Amino acid sequence: MSVVVPRTLTDALSAMAANPSALLLQGGTDLMVEINFNHRKPVDVIALRRVAELRAVKIDGKTISIGAGLPYQEMETGQIAQLVPALGQAARTVGSPQIRAAGSLGGNLGTCSPAGDGLPVLSALDAMINLRSASASRAVSIHEFMVGVKRNAKMPDEIIVSATMPIVRxxxxxxxxxxxxxxxxxxxxxxxxxxxxxxxxxxxxxxxxxxxxxxxxxxxxxxxxxxxxxxxxxxxxxxxxxxxxxxxxxxxxxxxxxxxxxxxxxxxxxxxxxxxxxxxx
Ligand SMILES: Cc1cc2nc3c(=O)[nH]c(=O)nc-3n(C[C@H](O)[C@H](O)[C@H](O)COP(=O)(O)OP(=O)(O)OC[C@H]3O[C@@H](n4cnc5c(N)ncnc54)[C@H](O)[C@@H]3O)c2cc1C
The missing domain is CATH 3.30.390.50 (CO dehydrogenase flavoprotein, C-terminal domain)
Incomplete structure (x- = not known):
């Protein structure tokens, strides 16, 4: 198995463009379980853990964008829990402290299980999912992103960069x-x-x-x-x-x-x- 460890989003996107069949790995709390059970046998992996841009939080007064790689533990308390309390509450219910230190919204969206705890929050807030490939970027409504059991609208060469949601009064x-x-x-x-x-x-x-x-x-x-x-x-x-x-x-x-x-x-x-x-x- 080859593992590429990019340090920037640009490098991660170039690696995806060069090899769209490579599997993205963020916290690994879904993917490693699948690999351990032999449900997936990836040949090439792109590990996103070192890409700081994927953990960025951007607030513009009306909306908040949460990086796809931000671990749940960062949502449990502080500014995110204050501005999006439902996400803070959902984050606190995920797995254990170890899972919350690694697992991310990007991984929840990538797996797209109907039981993913971040997803009802994104749906109720009409979140937009921001996707990028080496050549384009697009924002897709969460309602169009989730298409079925463990199926989403992400293209093979795209990376989920963040989710943007309104700050609701x-x-x-x-x-x-x-x-x-x-x-x-x-x-x-x-x-x-x-x-x-x-x-x-x-x-x-x-x-x-x-x-x-x-x-x-x-x-x-x-x-x-x-x-x-x-x-x-x-x-x-x-x-x-x-x-x-x-x-x-x-x-x-x-x-x-x-x-x-x-x-x-x-x-x-x-x-x-x-x-x-x-x-x-
Ligand atoms: C013991 C245990 C308990 C758990 N409890 C819960 C729970 O209570 N609630 C819950 O919702 N989930 C739970 N999970 C599942 C898992 O923790 C979550 O789904 C988590 O959000 C996955 O995030 P991750 O970063 O670890 O994803 P990974 O495992 O790294 O990736 C998951 C999928 O998303 C894709 N992906 C990851 N990042 C991106 C990206 N930026 N762009 C495109 N695709 C991407 C990967 O290619 C892969 O297909 C649990 C898992 C375990 C092992």
Whole structure:
């Protein structure tokens, strides 16, 4: 196996252009598992760990761009957790401290598992995914980027550089259910974002469909029931009905982690509780 270790994004892009079949390695917390299980046998690897540009955080007042290689531990606290609280919360649920020291949003996007904890947050915030190849750059909406179970819209010679999301004035939260409290892949997850300036709510679900699901009908229904520009206590009955409506948009399956019925129940509860929390703050 050949391993190229570029120090700049330009060098990484040149290495990709020269060999688009090479596998990109960031933290390795997904890729090394696949290699260890013989699910993948890469011939050439481009290790991105030394590319500082991929760990950059850029804030322009209205938006924040988070480098694809930034490890989760940098999102758990500090400025990112303050400006994008749902991402901070999601980051704190990923694996263990060791996994959070290495794993990245770029890797979550690269793997594109419907259970990836960063992805419902990016969906609820309508994030843009910034991609580059040696000859071009483009920004793709997260909704077009995630195309199916472990499938995304990245071209073979592209590197995910960063994800850009708005800094929302309002409330946001992330919650997940798993078989235990830590070191667990989501059985069901939910991100809820209330934008007080726009008077809108966004709800995205993880692990209950082939990819992350945005619940547009429940979002629209809620906007007719509550003035989302104001903070107001959310009645338990309203939260429960909202949860039921969210659950009807899920497309869960039975698998080794859980059943479709339980997953539907879980997203109803998670979304209802997040909505109630949004009204309390
Ligand atoms: C014990 C354990 C626990 C885990 N727990 C969780 C959990 O709770 N929640 C969760 O969401 N995930 C979890 N994971 C999975 C994993 O940690 C995450 O998906 C993480 O985000 C992967 O990031 P990485 O940098 O390690 O990716 P890597 O393994 O380096 O790469 C993953 C994929 O993305 C591609 N890739 C990486 N960077 C780029 C880039 N810049 N451009 C294009 N493609 C790229 C790679 O080629 C590869 O296909 C866990 C894994 C383990 C081993």
């Amino acid at each position: 309002g409330w946001q939260g992330y919650a997940k259910v798993g078989v235990r409290n830590a070191m667990v892949i989501s059985v069901a997850s939910c991100c809820l974002v209330v934008d007080r300036a726009a008077g809108t709510v966004a709800v995205a679900l993880g692990a209950v469909g082939p990819t992350v699901i945005r619940c547009r009908q429940a979002e629209q229904w809620l906007a007719t029931k509550v003035d989302l520009k104001q903070t107001a206590t959310i009645d338990a009955k309203l939260a429960a009905e909202f949860g039921q409506r969210v659950a009807t948009e899920a497309r869960p399956i039975d698998d080794h982690r859980s059943t479709a019925d339980y997953r539907r129940h879980a997203v109803a509860k998670l979304s209802g509780r997040l909505l109630q929390r949004s009204g309390a703050q």
